[in-house]
Amino acid sequence: MISTETPVYRLGEFHQFTSLERRFVYLVQSAAIFELDDLAAAIIDRLSRAHATHDELIGEVTARGFEDGAVRESVEELLDTHAILCGDAKVPDGIQDLTHIPIQTLVLNLTNQCNLSCQYCYEYGADKVATPAGKPKFMNFETAKASVDMLFQQTRRGPLQITFFGGETLMNFPLLKQVVSYAKEKATAEARSVSFSLTTNATLLLPATIDFIAENNVGVTVSIDGPKDMHDKLRVFADGRGSYDIIAPKVRELIQRHRTRPIAARVTLTSGLVDVIRIFRHLTDELGFHEVGFAPVTASSDRLYTINDPGMSGVLEQFHRLADEYQEFALRGKMHAFSNVTDTLAELHQGVNKSHPCGAGLGLVGVGPSGDIAPCHRFVDSDQHALGHISTGIDRAKQADFLNRGHIGSKYDCHTCWARPVCAGGCHHEAFVRYGDTGHPNLHYCDWIRDWTNKCLEVYGAIAAQNPEFLENFAHRRGGTGP
Ligand code: SF4
Numbered sequence: 001m002i003s004t005e006t007p008v009y010r011l012g013e014f015h016q017f018t019s020l021e022r023r024f025v026y027l028v029q030s031a032a033i034f035e036l037d038d039l040a041a042a043i044i045d046r047l048s049r050a051h052a053t054h055d056e057l058i059g060e061v062t063a064r065g066f067e068d069g070a071v072r073e074s075v076e077e078l079l080d081t082h083a084i085l086c087g088d089a090k091v092p093d094g095i096q097d098l099t100h101i102p103i104q105t106l107v108l109n110l111t112n113q114c115n116l117s118c119q120y121c122y123e124y125g126a127d128k129v130a131t132p133a134g135k136p137k138f139m140n141f142e143t144a145k146a147s148v149d150m151l152f153q154q155t156r157r158g159p160l161q162i163t164f165f166g167g168e169t170l171m172n173f174p175l176l177k178q179v180v181s182y183a184k185e186k187a188t189a190e191a192r193s194v195s196f197s198l199t200t201n202a203t204l205l206l207p208a209t210i211d212f213i214a215e216n217n218v219g220v221t222v223s224i225d226g227p228k229d230m231h232d233k234l235r236v237f238a239d240g241r242g243s244y245d246i247i248a249p250k251v252r253e254l255i256q257r258h259r260t261r262p263i264a265a266r267v268t269l270t271s272g273l274v275d276v277i278r279i280f281r282h283l284t285d286e287l288g289f290h291e292v293g294f295a296p297v298t299a300s301s302d303r304l305y306t307i308n309d310p311g312m313s314g315v316l317e318q319f320h321r322l323a324d325e326y327q328e329f330a331l332r333g334k335m336h337a338f339s340n341v342t343d344t345l346a347e348l349h350q351g352v353n354k355s356h357p358c359g360a361g362l363g364l365v366g367v368g369p370s371g372d373i374a375p376c377h378r379f380v381d382s383d384q385h386a387l388g389h390i391s392t393g394i395d396r397a398k399q400a401d402f403l404n405r406g407h408i409g410s411k412y413d414c415h416t417c418w419a420r421p422v423c424a425g426g427c428h429h430e431a432f433v434r435y436g437d438t439g440h441p442n443l444h445y446c447d448w449i450r451d452w453t454n455k456c457l458e459v460y461g462a463i464a465a466q467n468p469e470f471l472e473n474f475a476h477r478r479g480g481t482g483p
Pocket residue numbers: 411413414415417418419420423424425426441442443445446447449450
C-alpha cells in the first residue's frame with residue numbers, strides 16, 4: 001500500500017534503453033528488465049524532471065489523460081520493482097560471508113608446461129603471476145584424485161563440473177583420461193552428475209584423443225586467433241613457426257566427429273590483430289566452429305600487444321555489427337555463434353546480479369600441479385594468491401579475504417554504475433595485472449563495458465518484444481566468465 005503521507009517520490013536506480021522504438025528499463029538492484037508502457041513511461045518521465053509528492057505525481061500524470069485508478073496501480077508496480085522510490089527506501093549493497101558457498105566447478109591445471117610460446121600468455125608472458133620454481137611441472141594422479149574428492153565433498157547435491165586446463169592441457173592427456181574415469185565412477189556411486197570440459201591449443205589433438213573426448217562428452221574450447229596470417233603472428237612454437245597449419249586439419253576433424261556439444265573458439269585480441277569480423281567469419285564459415293568468443297589480451301597498458309583506445313573502439317564497433325546480426329538471427333529463431341552476446345543475454349535473462357565478477361574463489365577454484373588451490377586457473381602456481389593446498393583444503397581466511405576485496409560492496413567506484421549487476425568490477429586477474437590488487441575495479445574499460453552492456457540490453461529487448469520464446473535458449477546457459 002502506498003502511504004499518502006509519504007512525502008516524496010523519486011526515480012530508483014535503473015538504466016533506460018530503447019529497442020525497436022520501445023522503451024525498457026534495466027533495474028540495477030534486481031537486475032530485472034522490463035518494457036515501459038505509455039503510463040509507466042509517463043510516471044518515469046515526470047519523476048525524471050523532479051521529485052514529486054504523491055498528490056503531485058498522481059495529479060500530473062492523470063492530467064495527461066490516464067485514468068486515476070490505473071495511475072495509482074502503475075505507481076505501486078513501479079515502487080514494487082524499485083524503479084521508483086518513496087521516502088527513505090533504499091536497497092543497500094552489502095558484503096556477506098560467502099565462504100560457505102560450495103565449490104561446484106573445479107579447474108585442474110594438468111600441467112604448467114606448453115608446447116607453444118605465445119608472447120602474450122598470462123602464464124609465461126611479462127605479466128605472469130605464477131611462481132612455479134621448485135614445483136612439479138605435471139600434476140600426478142594423487143593430486144588430481146584428492147582434488148576431485150574435495151569437489152565431491154563440497155556439497156551432496158547439484159551438478160559438478162570439472163574443467164581441464166594447462167599450460168597445454170593435452171600434454172597431460174593420460175591424466176585427463178584417468179580423472180574422467182575416476183570422477184565418473186564416483187558420480188555413479190553417489191548418484192551425482194558430473195560434466196567435463198577442456199581448453200586446448202589443438203596442436204596435440206590425435207584421432208584417439210578426439211574419440212575419447214567425443215565418447216565422454218567433453219566440452220572443448222580451442223584457443224585460436226583467426227586465419228593463418230593472424231593466428232601465426234603470436235601463436236607460435238619456440239622456434240618461431242606458426243601453429244595454424246598444424247591445428248586447422250585437427251580442428252576440422254574435431255568439429256566433424258564431436259557432435260554432442262558445441263565446439264567453441266576463444267580468440268585473444270591483441271594490438272594489430274583486431275579484425276573481429278574477419279576472424280569470426282573464418283572461424284565459423286571456414287573452420288566450422290559453433291561458437292566464437294573474443295577477449296582482449298590481459299596485460300599492462302604499456303605492452304606492445306596491448307590494444308590502445310582507438311583499437312578498442314574499433315573492436316566495439318565490430319562487436320555492434322555482429323550483435324545486430326545476432327539480433328536478426330534471433331528474431332528468425334536462429335542461434336548465432338557470437339558467444340559474447342550469448343553469454344551476456346544469458347546473464348540478463350537469468351537476472352544475474354553479481355556480488356563478484358565471476359565464480360573465482362566462490363563456486364570455482366583452480367588446482368595446480370603442486371596441489372596448490374587458487375581462485376581460478378589464471379592464479380594457479382602463484383604463491384601470493386594461493387587459497388590453500390589440496391592436502392589441507394581451502395584456507396577459509398584467505399578465501400574470505402579474496403572474496404571480500406573482490407566484492408562489489410568494496411568497489412567504491414562501481415557503486416553508482418548501472419552496469420554493476422553484470423560487470424561487478426571485472427576480472428580479478430586483470431585487476432591484479434593492471435592495478436596490483438585483485439579487488440580493484442577495472443576502470444580502464446568502464447565506458448567500453450557500459451556501451452557493450454547497453455547494446456546487449458537492446459538485443460535482449462528486441463527479442464523479448466518480438467520473439468520471446470527464443471529467450472528460453474538462455475535459461476540454463478552458464479555464464480562465460482569462467483575459463
Ligand atoms: S568496473 Fe566500471 S563498468 Fe564495471 S561495474 Fe565498476 S564502474 Fe561499472
